[in-house]
Amino acid sequence: LGTGGVENGSPGVINIADGLWHYVVGTFDGYEKRIYVDGQLQVKDIVENRLITPASHRLSIGIARLNSDNTVSNGLTGAIDDVRLYTYALSAAEIGLHYAATANESVCPEYPEGDLNKDCKVNLDDIAVMAGNWLKTGATVTTPGLIAHWTMDSLTSPNSQVSGTPATEILGNPTIVDGVLGSAMYFDGQSALYVRNSGDYFDDMYNSCT
Secondary structure (H helix, E strand, C coil): CECCCCCCCCCCCCCCCCCCCCCEEEEECCCEEEEEECCEEEEEEECCCCCCCCCCCCCEECEEEECCCCCEEEECEEEECCEEEECCCCCHHHHHHHHHHHHCCCCCCCCCCCCCCCCCCCCHHHHHHHHHHHHCCCCCCCCCCEEEEECCCCCCCCCCCCCCCCCCEEECCCEEEECCCCEEEEEECCCEEECCCHHHHHHHHHHHHC
């Protein structure tokens, strides 16, 4: 999933080019960027510029950036099954539960008392949540959620069940293969799905995330 932004931060260290399916999540909460693989945090970086700004490149799946002449940068050779965008940074517990539901693996079945951030542990992170909630007392908080979902089941339509998910167009020759949740889409390093009118969608997404 790419928007053509600046690539910075620490790369992950786990090998996902092993012929197996992996559940990969990237989050940004205004302070930290995090990458999770198969429900586990792999790397995190403090972000100096904490602003989320609209991007100028087209939103694309299967490549890091789709250039104005329709050439690609950092294309993926591999398959993607199910792509989702949220208006907030998923917590470690939410990511773990999503992974467990997909992989049929057990996770923390019951949160311990005092586990305010729902990561199955009680530590200083929960104190930080408590302090943050105290500072927000009286503030109006908008309930965040899923704003886009591409199931990757079909070349003609992403088959999204989420209202507002923008339509995609095809670049190159991606193919449909067996996935984890139904079908998946295989990219050859030069193919991609992209949102033609990404500018309007980015503006809406930016406004809903800030």
